[in-house]
Amino acid sequence: MDVTMKDVAKLAGVSLSTVSRVLNDSSLVREETALKVKKAVEKLDYQINDSARILRTNTSNLIGVIGAGMEHPFLANLLKGIEAEAREKGFALIYGDSDGEFEKEQNYLNIMKQKKIDGIILITTNYYNDLLNIVKNYQIPVVFASGYISDPEIPCVTVDNVAAAYDIVEYLCRVGHKEIAFIKGPDLDLLASQERLRGVKLALRMSDIKYDSQKFIEGDFTFESGYSAAEKIMDRFPNTSAIFAFNDEMAIGAIRYLLEQGIKVPEEISIVGFDGIELGKYVKPALTTIEQSGYELGLKSIELLNQIIEGQEVEDNKVFIPHKLVVRESTNKLKNLTEEMEVGSKSS
Amino acid sequence: MDVTMKDVAKLAGVSLSTVSRVLNDSSLVREETALKVKKAVEKLDYQINDSARILRTNTSNLIGVIGAGMEHPFLANLLKGIEAEAREKGFALIYGDSDGEFEKEQNYLNIMKQKKIDGIILITTNYYNDLLNIVKNYQIPVVFASGYISDPEIPCVTVDNVAAAYDIVEYLCRVGHKEIAFIKGPDLDLLASQERLRGVKLALRMSDIKYDSQKFIEGDFTFESGYSAAEKIMDRFPNTSAIFAFNDEMAIGAIRYLLEQGIKVPEEISIVGFDGIELGKYVKPALTTIEQSGYELGLKSIELLNQIIEGQEVEDNKVFIPHKLVVRESTNKLKNLTEEMEVGSKSS
């Protein structure tokens, strides 16, 4: 039914081998013959049977992506970046959502291996250590795109979560906030959340504010969890002057709660988020946050993965994407600063 | 290098055919033999070579998804629904973003055909007619998940855009708004946008408000475009009392503009959106909108596609998902209503 190379060969009056050579633009076929073949391909609307090709060559031009929570704006943009760059480089994407469950991750890993993917991007954070073992065992090129992996063998692309969290907390302290509460990520999240936590602790220490674990309320990166976390915070620590939520959505949820309670943001309480999703510019008050580009993160991940797949020498398998503190409307200064030290910004 | 069925057969002391039968749980193999094979599979950690299987059987358990603008929250959830249900049904997903460009769509269609996908979900809206021709020609089961396709042969799953747009405009009229402006979608969008436009016109006619094309400003579904559209509207039609944006993000962008200008929402201007993205509940004022579930849309799309792939009889290849008018804080009533006619809601 489907047109095969055989049909093309017959129509062009050449052998299978020659057709194959033309299709893979081998240099050793006469211009004239190549033309005949190309015409036949055109005429028959021939499409290669990829399975046969993969079976023979063992390379699929397929990249696997396993993620979780990709409906969050930041990660949705990450996926977009991955897709765009993968297409650019001639890869197609096979995409699986793990819901953060190890079993599903394992499952997808198997499926993808069976499909002979050339490489894999991992965007899950909960059981990454177990995952790592499997992947290493499978010998498939991998890039983590959800945090810093200390294992020197494992390539990763990520924002510098520690530094970024440090930056934003340091900023809050610098403008005079002393009573700061936090809406952290899930304890299960072993990467981004833990790293941001480290950055926070570091900044607190530097500003001589004592660490109080009570002031860290766990959220799950949703608006809803930010909303209810804010409620807990105001309940337990009514004299809080600033809240740092570990992502923008929770920050926006928190703002919503405070406004509903008639608490003015930022006049009474300052709020900062993390990620710099587009939305943060459009809520009122616009969100002070750490800006990083999910799209770029995705792009860089594929770039790195591609280098590894092609066997290029990789100068550094730990890649950081830039981040920037963006001060908008949701934060208030409790003490004045000289102009020059006003905005802290950093990128690495 | 890789373990093949041959290795399994040798270890188990049976033939290739038997191994294959066990793997596909054929009934005609003795329990005892099956056990031997399973043990060998286990021991060798055998993984099937999918390409070989696809080559032979011509079915891939692969579903292609071609979309555009999937970073928008509503569509991100649609993708999530697709993924979840596809996994449930034993399909893996190959995902491509077309950026709304016909060439890329064509390209992905080819790639997917070459990979022998079992079916395809289309979420693009710009050149759907040309796409349709290709797909029909390819003879691959397809489901459109981005609007109503009138061609009776083509299955689609969608919200009833006409009815939903009608509902929300009718509501605005009912509560006394007469000066309504609109932020429509791109003219290139031949599905959702045009359908919503039809619904709007219908509602205006029913409420005896004359249609004025000047009052329809084109946006592109981003916050930014909503913001600048609102600016144009206020500029040209300062006595506008309500704005209907064709999605929630543009509505939120519009709100931001108005608030910045010191125009009170909803006291001076009412705003309504479309989609019911989570975010709409958390902005201040919370958004009045048409709620539909992207997740369910995705789920239903795969359900339908699966039926078609399996050759089941499909009682209706045009599926509508429910929608509901949700009145929150961004709209104001200009005249009072009796309680019972207050909230209009409909689902189909």
Place this chain on the structure above:
DNA sequence: GAAATTAATGAAATCCTTTTCATTTCAAAC
């Protein structure tokens, strides 16, 4: 217990490419 079924297994063909190796064609060189 022999014949007739039925169940379980195996051998070999097949799916469609790529690629190695052998062969033919062509052009250059003497």
Place this chain on the structure above:
DNA sequence: GTTTGAAATGAAAAGGATTTCATTAATTTC
């Protein structure tokens, strides 16, 4: 006009599964 070397082509094997058809083993039936 041979010979030689390079360039162009073709035949056939290989890749790893499924499946048809033939064969053997196990039951059933009388």
